[in-house]
Amino acid sequence: MLVLERKMNQGMSERLVQASESRGWQESAHQELQRAFDTLSEQKIELEEAYRWSTVAHSEIQRAFDELKVANGAKTRFLATVFHELKTPLTSISAFADILNKNRAGNLKARELKQLDVIRRNVRRLNLLINDLLDLTRIDAGTLVLEPGELPVSELLNDMSAMFEPILNRRNQFLEVEDGTSGQWVKGDRDRLEQMVTNLVTNASKFSPEGAAAGLGANASGDQLELTVTDSRVGIPEESVGQIFDAFYRVDNEETRGVTGTGAGLYITSSIVRFHGGNLTVDSTYGQGMTFRAVVPGVMDGPSVEHLQREATRLETIDEHKSRLEEEPREAA
Numbered sequence: 628m629l630v631l632e633r634k635m636n637q638g639m640s641e642r643l644v645q646a647s648e649s650r651g652w653q654e655s656a657h658q659e660l661q662r663a664f665d666t667l668s669e670q671k672i673e674l675e676e677a678y679r680w681s682t683v684a685h686s687e688i689q690r691a692f693d694e695l696k697v698a699n700g701a702k703t704r705f706l707a708t709v710f711h712e713l714k715t716p717l718t719s720i721s722a723f724a725d726i727l728n729k730n731r732a733g734n735l736k737a738r739e740l741k742q743l744d745v746i747r748r749n750v751r752r753l754n755l756l757i758n759d760l761l762d763l764t765r766i767d768a769g770t771l772v773l774e775p776g777e778l779p780v781s782e783l784l785n786d787m788s789a790m791f792e793p794i795l796n797r798r799n800q801f802l803e804v805e806d807g808t809s810g811q812w813v814k815g816d817r818d819r820l821e822q823m824v825t826n827l828v829t830n831a832s833k834f835s836p837e838g839a840a841a842g843l844g845a846n847a848s849g850d851q852l853e854l855t856v857t858d859s860r861v862g863i864p865e866e867s868v869g870q871i872f873d874a875f876y877r878v879d880n881e882e883t884r885g886v887t888g889t890g891a892g893l894y895i896t897s898s899i900v901r902f903h904g905g906n907l908t909v910d911s912t913y914g915q916g917m918t919f920r921a922v923v924p925g926v927m928d929g930p931s932v933e934h935l936q937r938e939a940t941r942l943e944t945i946d947e948h949k950s951r952l953e954e955e956p957r958e959a960a
């Protein structure tokens with residue numbers, strides 16, 4: 628009995644010890660939890676504060692961005708007006724220089740003829756420069772709009788080759804045309820596609836020495852047209868390849884130092900390709916030449932019905948104007 632009683636007492640005191648241990652543990656757990664909770668509350672306050680600041684900063688940045696956008700738009704409009712205004716007097720200088728040039732025989736002395744040629748050359752350069760700057764402002768303002776159209780690829784190549792022949796001949800250079808298309812057409816803005824090829828072939832010519840050959844090629848694959856322009860003499864150093872499509876970037880080395888230009892051509896050219904939904908890439912081997920590859924979508928087996936209808940309407944309008952012109956003098960008489 629005594630043994631039993633002792634055992635019971637022992638059991639009870641063990642449970643009491645366990646209970647008090649458990650209470651101690653619960654209290655320390657509770658304190659731990661309280662501490663964690665306090666830390667979390669502090670962090671929550673800090674986070675709320677940071678969030679408030681970031682919201683303020685965000686709206687500040689947004690306001691600054693909006694102001695910059697407005698200022699940039701005003702700058703672009705101002706530049707577009709200035710470039711446009713520059714063109715007006717330039718057009719009249721150019722027209723008068725052309726008139727003088729037509730009357731050159733007999734009326735002008737040899738020295739004056741030379742001066743006239745300098746005026747005409749510089750007017751041409753200024754015109755090209757202003758057109759490039761106008762294009763740059765339009766691209767940056769997002770206002771360069773393509774004139775949608777369709778054209779036979781071979782016609783584009785032939786026109787370009789005919790236009791370049793006399794220019795390249797002056798430096799004994801020549802353009803090899805390889806037309807891999809088979810009567811296919813492409814959707815696009817004819818003037819802008821011609822501008823793209825002109826920029827690339829002009830570069831191939833002006834950065835190459837006398838007597839060099841340039842290549843202009845076209846190939847169609849499915850919906851994609853690939854236009855390539857190659858030259859095989861100069862090229863650019865590898866570290867410059869990633870930058871030549873940036874506006875105003877020019878490689879500064881012995882080969883390019885004497886060549887005129889603004890560095891705007893390839894930026895405009897790559898933008899034209901991009902606006903057509905395509906991509907312009909380049910391969911260059913320094914000392915050996917470059918290949919520019921423009922890939923644009925929109926290849927067609929022939930003209931669309933809409934294009935033919937538009938052409939028929941255009942020709943009819945021209946005929947109408949012609950016959951009106953023929954009628955009018957008779958009515959007047």
Ligand code: ADP
Binds near residue numbers: 826877878892893894
């Ligand atoms: P620009 O011809 O007015 O200098 P571009 O934007 O057309 O400007 O070309 C940028 C630069 O890329 C050129 O200044 C030249 O250094 C380099 N480049 C472009 N095309 C060629 C080429 N075919 N051969 C060698 N360098 C070239």
